[in-house]
Structures are given as structure tokens and as C-alpha cells.
Amino acid sequence: MSILFSQELLIYTALVLLVPLYCLYSRVICRSGNPALVLPTNWPILHMFPSFLANLHNLHEYLTLVLAGSGHNFRAHGPPGTGLRFFVTCDPTNVRHIFTTNYTNFPKGAEFADIFDIVGGSLFTIDGEPSHQQRAKVKGALSNPRMAATMAACCCDKVENGLLPFFRRMASTGTPFDVQELMSRFMFDLAAMPFFGVDPGLLSSEMLQDMLHMDAAVALDTFMEVGFSLLMTPSSYWKLMRWLNIGPERKLKVARMVLREFAAEMMERRKMNTCFVGNEDEQEDGDILSCFLNDPDYADDDLLRAMIIGYMFAARDTVGTTLTWIFYKLAQNPNIVSNIRKELSPIASRKAAVGVDAMLIFEPKETRSLVYLKAVLYETLRLYPAAPLECKTVVADDIMPSGHEVHAGDTIIISIHSMGRMEGVWGEDCLHYKPDRWLSVGGNNMRYVPSHKFLAFNSGPRMCLGKDIAIMQMKTVIASTLWNFDVEVMDGQTIQPKQACIQQMKNGLIVKLKKREM
CATH class of the missing domain: 1.10.630.10 (Cytochrome P450)
Known part of the structure; x- marks a missing residue:
């Protein structure tokens, strides 16, 4: 129990210290006209969570930028213990699989x-x-x-x-x-x-x-x-x-x-x-x-x-x-x-x-x-x-038509705005x-x-x-x-x-x- 508590304390402390710095950094980069530099970074422990938080104020355009540069699909994970495991897509073949097939x-x-x-x-x-x-x-x-x-x-x-x-x-x-x-x-x-x-x-x-x-x-x-x-x-x-x-x-x-x-x-x-x-x-x-x-x-x-x-x-x-x-x-x-x-x-x-x-x-x-x-x-x-995003939950492990694996408990974000x-x-x-x-x-x-x-x-x-x-x-x-x-x-x-x-x-x-x- 004490080990688990120490891990959570470490994660929360890192969030408090690093996320504001990353937000400030990304805003400066956005104003400089070089948005490519604020693409998701897979940080140690925090993974991509700071990137998501830093761009939450402009998430739809941010997802569009990332999806355009990643072949219409990408993964994003939060810190361990948060349960944040996202698969983000605007691929029509994946959408057909998720919504119909x-x-x-x-x-x-x-x-x-x-x-x-x-x-x-x-x-x-x-x-x-x-x-x-x-x-x-x-x-x-x-x-x-x-x-x-x-x-x-x-x-x-x-x-x-x-x-x-x-x-x-x-x-x-x-x-x-x-x-x-x-x-x-x-x-x-x-x-x-x-x-x-x-x-x-x-x-x-x-x-x-x-x-x-x-x-x-x-x-x-x-x-x-x-x-x-x-x-x-x-x-x-x-x-x-x-x-x-x-x-x-x-x-x-x-x-x-x-x-x-x-x-x-x-x-x-x-x-x-x-x-x-x-x-x-x-x-x-x-x-x-x-x-x-x-x-x-x-x-x-x-x-x-x-x-x-x-x-x-x-x-x-x-x-x-x-x-x-x-x-x-x-x-x-x-x-x-x-x-x-x-x-x-x-x-x-x-x-x-x-x-x-x-x-x-x-x-x-x-x-x-x-x-x-x-x-x-x-x-x-x-x-x-009108509804720029759709969110789904994965019940059982599956493979998308794009070849990406998704696992039970993952959250799928379909960016309709980006599509x-x-x-x-x-x-x-x-x-x-x-x-x-x-x-x-x-x-x-x-x-x-x-x-x-x-x-x-x-x-x-x-x-x-x-x-x-x-x-x-x-x-x-x-x-x-x-x-x-x-x-x-x-x-x-x-x-x-x-x-x-x-x-x-x-x-x-x-x-x-x-x-x-x-």
C-alpha cells in the first residue's frame, strides 16, 4: 500500500511541476508559428498527458494537426494508474469497423x-x-x-x-x-x-x-x-x-x-x-x-x-x-x-x-x-x-483495419472534426x-x-x-x-x-x- 501511495504521490508531484511548464512551452511555440514542435511527446512516467493538457484549449485543431502527420491514427497514454489509454483516429475504414462491422x-x-x-x-x-x-x-x-x-x-x-x-x-x-x-x-x-x-x-x-x-x-x-x-x-x-x-x-x-x-x-x-x-x-x-x-x-x-x-x-x-x-x-x-x-x-x-x-x-x-x-x-x-468527437470504449481486444491493436478498456476517440x-x-x-x-x-x-x-x-x-x-x-x-x-x-x-x-x-x-x- 505504501509503495502504491508513493508512486501516486510521485505522479501527482510530477504533474504539478511539469504540466504548467509544458503548457507555457507549448503556448510559446504556438505563438512562434512552429506548431510541429508541440506534437505529442512520450515523456517518462507522464507519457502524453502533458501534451493533451497543454492543448486542451484548442484540442480539435491539435488533433487535426497530429492526425494529419501520423497517418490518421495515433496512440496517447496518461501516467500509470490514471487509466488514460487512448486510440485516436479519423480513418474512415476504422470508423466503419467501430460503428458498423x-x-x-x-x-x-x-x-x-x-x-x-x-x-x-x-x-x-x-x-x-x-x-x-x-x-x-x-x-x-x-x-x-x-x-x-x-x-x-x-x-x-x-x-x-x-x-x-x-x-x-x-x-x-x-x-x-x-x-x-x-x-x-x-x-x-x-x-x-x-x-x-x-x-x-x-x-x-x-x-x-x-x-x-x-x-x-x-x-x-x-x-x-x-x-x-x-x-x-x-x-x-x-x-x-x-x-x-x-x-x-x-x-x-x-x-x-x-x-x-x-x-x-x-x-x-x-x-x-x-x-x-x-x-x-x-x-x-x-x-x-x-x-x-x-x-x-x-x-x-x-x-x-x-x-x-x-x-x-x-x-x-x-x-x-x-x-x-x-x-x-x-x-x-x-x-x-x-x-x-x-x-x-x-x-x-x-x-x-x-x-x-x-x-x-x-x-x-x-x-x-x-x-x-x-x-x-x-x-x-x-x-x-456539431459533435466534433465521438468516444467509444473497447470491450475486447481487437485489430483495426489500419493494423493498430486496441485492448479491452482502451478509449477510442474518433475526431469527426479532423476527418x-x-x-x-x-x-x-x-x-x-x-x-x-x-x-x-x-x-x-x-x-x-x-x-x-x-x-x-x-x-x-x-x-x-x-x-x-x-x-x-x-x-x-x-x-x-x-x-x-x-x-x-x-x-x-x-x-x-x-x-x-x-x-x-x-x-x-x-x-x-x-x-x-x-
Whole structure:
């Protein structure tokens, strides 16, 4: 016992003394313009842990640099006793093996579930048969024609009566605003409406004092940001912090309380609404939560709360974040904006806007066949995937298609962010924003790209169930916005991704709008 204690003391002392020096060293090297010098170094005892810590503030770009120089795969280990054994990859053949060919050997794992315990039991954390059953239930709800119509109607209503009126006010006064915060509010409302049958109203100025819903939105961000850092931290460290209620775990404790209160309120409001409606069949088709409330397999309130919060993670963050990056890239590429408007023009010519301030709304049935707009969405997701990393745990020893061995207990990090920036995967122009790469010859159809090469919507048995809904929502927002307004990104901003499970912009995105002259 004393020998083990001495080893741990030695490791912790080395971390305290050497990691700050290495962090300072790497920052200086980065500013000197020679990033090759901060590639992972396999130090005695500490292995690559200092390198990871030193670059945690810019991990996505760091992993891209390392993966590009190491053939799309590399290993990283922490000090003995920390349990940090990583295999990092962005190799499409490995991804296919992990997500499809041998996916049962690569679950998210118990540690991932412990970190994101607030959504424990939901699709966010579970694997195997429980995941299969829950996915079938959710898929059935989402594929219901009445549900699909409800979600499309909610999106159009929120764009027409919430988003575009706000844009018109901002354009008329020339007032800059943070489009990322706005998209977060918009998607919070849009996610809640078809799931709970309740509109939180975060997009409405009169609802700005609704602190429960605002706090819930902040708590979602906290979990995505803090959870990301914990994935790279020895479990013994963050479990000790949780026990002592200090550091990031203190923030997570507050976030858990807020999110549980929000989920409980949504369940209560939904149950009360059900009591006042006589036709139960209409209720089951009216929102997603109803089909779970009426199912005895989901009678556990803790499980329902976890599912509610997990749904809000998926529905709010992924689409809202992607919309922000789309606005940013389109503001830099006016030629692409012109191409989108050209594709929208035949639809617009069949619609009539009534009144001086009237604006055109492009409905899902009208934008469904728009190929170029879809290519713009995919190109944005290629370079700025909403979820930049996927983490898996190895159950049994295996050999990757790349020839690398992985061992039981290893953590596999799939860098989706890096995959979109690999010349060996996407060609010499991989860093260029080119929607045309997604189009077939002639530009009339989308080119086939396998999901293990483009992981924005996951792959294999865990393919995103809300993919079509997300595309519908993004098409409606982008088409309706670009046809009615010009978007200008304000100068002087530092645009960089937040280091979190969801790749939001660290400092938001301040834009200004101008109403288009038709």
C-alpha cells in the first residue's frame, strides 16, 4: 500500500511541476508559428498527458494537426494508474469497423454514462438491447405522418411568427446581435414544442424573465462544456471532485438540479394538458412525450426525465450550432448565397408576399427537393460538425483495419472534426468551403458519400433518428432568412470553436441584417 501511495504521490508531484511548464512551452511555440514542435511527446512516467493538457484549449485543431502527420491514427497514454489509454483516429475504414462491422465491441461505456449521468438511461448513454428498444420507440414516434406534419408546422410557425419578425426589427434599426444566442433560443423553443406540446417562448421578448427555461438552456451548455473536459480527465480525479463538490463537478451539480427541475415541470405540464383532453389517440399523435407517458415500460420518472434532457441536447444544440456556422460561412461567400437564391427563385415566383413588410416563408414541402441548399448544409457539417468527437470504449481486444491493436478498456476517440480536414479523405482542397463537392455531374443530384466518411449524422446502428427533421429545419431557416435579408458578420471578432461536446463558437457570432430589396 505504501509503495502504491508513493508512486501516486510521485505522479501527482510530477504533474504539478511539469504540466504548467509544458503548457507555457507549448503556448510559446504556438505563438512562434512552429506548431510541429508541440506534437505529442512520450515523456517518462507522464507519457502524453502533458501534451493533451497543454492543448486542451484548442484540442480539435491539435488533433487535426497530429492526425494529419501520423497517418490518421495515433496512440496517447496518461501516467500509470490514471487509466488514460487512448486510440485516436479519423480513418474512415476504422470508423466503419467501430460503428458498423464490429459495433457491439465499441459501446460508449460506463465512464461516459457516469459523466453524463443526467441523461443516464437515454439514447445518449445506452447501448445494446436497451438502445435498440428505445430507438424503435422513438423512430416509431418520429415516423408517424401526423408527427412529421406537426414538426414541420411548428418550424414554419416559429420562423414566420418569431424568427423573421425579430430579424425585421433588427434590420430596421441596424442593430447588431448574437446570432448564435438567437439560434439557441429558437431551437430550444422548436425542440420543446413537438416533444412536450409546450412552447417555452425563449424567442419572445416578453418571456425573457422566464428564468427556469433560461437557466435550463445555460445548464445544457454547462454539461456539454464540462463533460467534454472530463472525458479527457482521469476518472479518479473527477470522481474525487464530485465527492468533494469542487471544481467543474460543483458546476455540474447545479446544472443537474436545474435540468431535473425543467424536465419535471415539462412532464407535469404535459400530464395536466392530457387530463383536459378527452381523445387520448389525438394526444398520442400530438407530441412525442405522450407516447412515452402512456407506455408502462417508461413509467419510471427518472428515466423519462433523462430522455427529456437527452432529447433537448440532441434537438437544440446540433441544429442551432450548425445554423450559426452556416451564417458565418455564407457571409464570407456571397457567390454561394447567390446560388442559393437562384435555386429558391422558381419557388418564390409562385408565391406572393402581401404588404410592404411581408416576407416569404419557404415551407418544408417546397425546399425538400433543393439540392444545392442541402449541399451547403453538408459542406458546413463537414468542416464544422456539431459533435466534433465521438468516444467509444473497447470491450475486447481487437485489430483495426489500419493494423493498430486496441485492448479491452482502451478509449477510442474518433475526431469527426479532423476527418473533414484530412487531405487523404477529402482531397487537396479539403480546407476549402465548396458545396459543389457534394453534387453529381450536372449538379442535379447529391453525390453519394458513405456515412463512415461523413459522420455528422453518426453511422451504422446509431444513425441519427432526427436527420431528416434537422435537414428540414435548417433548410426552412436558411431559405427564409437569405431570401428576405442580407447577413453581414461584424468585423473585429475572434471566431473559434468552443472546446465542448458541441462545437459552438466560443465568443458567439455578432451579425447585422439588411432587408433585401425585391
